[in-house]
Amino acid sequence: MSELSVNHLLGIKYLNKQDIKLIFETADHFKEVINRPIKKVPSLRDITIANLFFENSTRTKLSFELAEKRLSADVLNFSSSQSSVKKGETLIDTVNNILSMKVDMVVMRHPNPGAGLFLSKHVKASIVNAGDGAHEHPTQALLDSYSIREKLGEVKGKKVVIVGDILHSRVALSNIFALQLQGAEVMVCGPKTLLPKYIDKLGVKVETDLRKALNWCDVANMLRVQNERMDISYFPSTREYTQQFGVNKELLESLNKEITIMHPGPINRGVEITSDVADSGQSIILDQVQNGVAIRMAVIYLLASKIKQ
Numbered sequence: 016m017s018e019l020s021v022n023h024l025l026g027i028k029y030l031n032k033q034d035i036k037l038i039f040e041t042a043d044h045f046k047e048v049i050n051r052p053i054k055k056v057p058s059l060r061d062i063t064i065a066n067l068f069f070e071n072s073t074r075t076k077l078s079f080e081l082a083e084k085r086l087s088a089d090v091l092n093f094s095s096s097q098s099s100v101k102k103g104e105t106l107i108d109t110v111n112n113i114l115s116m117k118v119d120m121v122v123m124r125h126p127n128p129g130a131g132l133f134l135s136k137h138v139k140a141s142i143v144n145a146g147d148g149a150h151e152h153p154t155q156a157l158l159d160s161y162s163i164r165e166k167l168g169e170v171k172g173k174k175v176v177i178v179g180d181i182l183h184s185r186v187a188l189s190n191i192f193a194l195q196l197q198g199a200e201v202m203v204c205g206p207k208t209l210l211p212k213y214i215d216k217l218g219v220k221v222e223t224d225l226r227k228a229l230n231w232c233d234v235a236n237m238l239r240v241q242n243e244r245m246d247i248s249y250f251p252s253t254r255e256y257t258q259q260f261g262v263n264k265e266l267l268e269s270l271n272k273e274i275t276i277m278h279p280g281p282i283n284r285g286v287e288i289t290s291d292v293a294d295s296g297q298s299i300i301l302d303q304v305q306n307g308v309a310i311r312m313a314v315i316y317l318l319a320s321k322i323k324q
Contacts, residue, residue: 027153027192042310046309048312064122065113065120076145082312088120091116128148130144160190165306176201178260202228230271261285
């Protein structure tokens with residue numbers, strides 16, 4: 016299969032196993048490109064991509080922008096903090112204005128779940144969801160799985176625990192879908208107040224004891240506590256959270272095996288993970304960042320090839 020089964024990347028739940036395999040194989044090729052002296056390919060010279068960020072995000076935005084430029088696409092950047100959205104313009108108005116400039120693809124991050132899906136039904140461009148509220152963040156989940164595959168050979172059969180603020184995390188949901196699709200076992204671990212009520216319906220194991228979770232897993236994906244999405248306090252104090260759910264070197268070394276540590280970033284150093292863990296040989300956090308560009312190149316390239324048909 017040499018093309019995706021979808022015309023948009025709205026969420027992992029719309030993809031099949033073959034789509035993920037194709038994205039990873041394409042990313043392998045682009046990873047090799049990124050490591051060349053000349054890092055650009057002319058693949059998307061005639062494609063225009065608009066990056067619409069209605070929520071702040073430095074890292075994801077930079078990663079997408081770099082991916083687009085490596086593919087030689089024309090790039091428009093738009094962030095709502097300096098835009099007419101503040102003046103009351105609707106999402107559709109904003110997008111239609113951008114589309115009237117003949118844009119082929121829109122990469123969008125939005126605080127409302129389902130914003131990307133809504134858009135895909137109303138505009139002609141191909142949509143890439145760069146995070147919609149606490150719903151999905153598909154490219155992050157793809158780059159996380161890709162990083163596990165690179166480190167451990169394959170994702171199938173691996174035990175992955177996602178630790179922390181599952182309730183507010185779009186990364187957790189996308190990761191659960193992606194890992195299960197590839198045949199991994201998934202566990203979530205965190206304070207009961209930060210685990211969603213529906214979590215057992217997703218077919219994941221649930222653990223509130225971090226040490227047990229780490230002894231079970233091959234990979235621990237450490238999420239940060241999303242204080243910006245919390246309107247009430249979900250645990251007594253940051254210090255108490257760190258004592259119960261933070262990973263430090265001492266804890267890692269006391270386990271009966273070596274596990275791989277991941278983090279979608281940005282890291283709250285000293286809260287969910289200490290610096291000596293983040294910067295250790297067991298951590299693949301910087302690999303995730305590098306792989307993010309290759310994965311986003313692959314997604315954009317594969318969606319763009321469907322536009323060209």
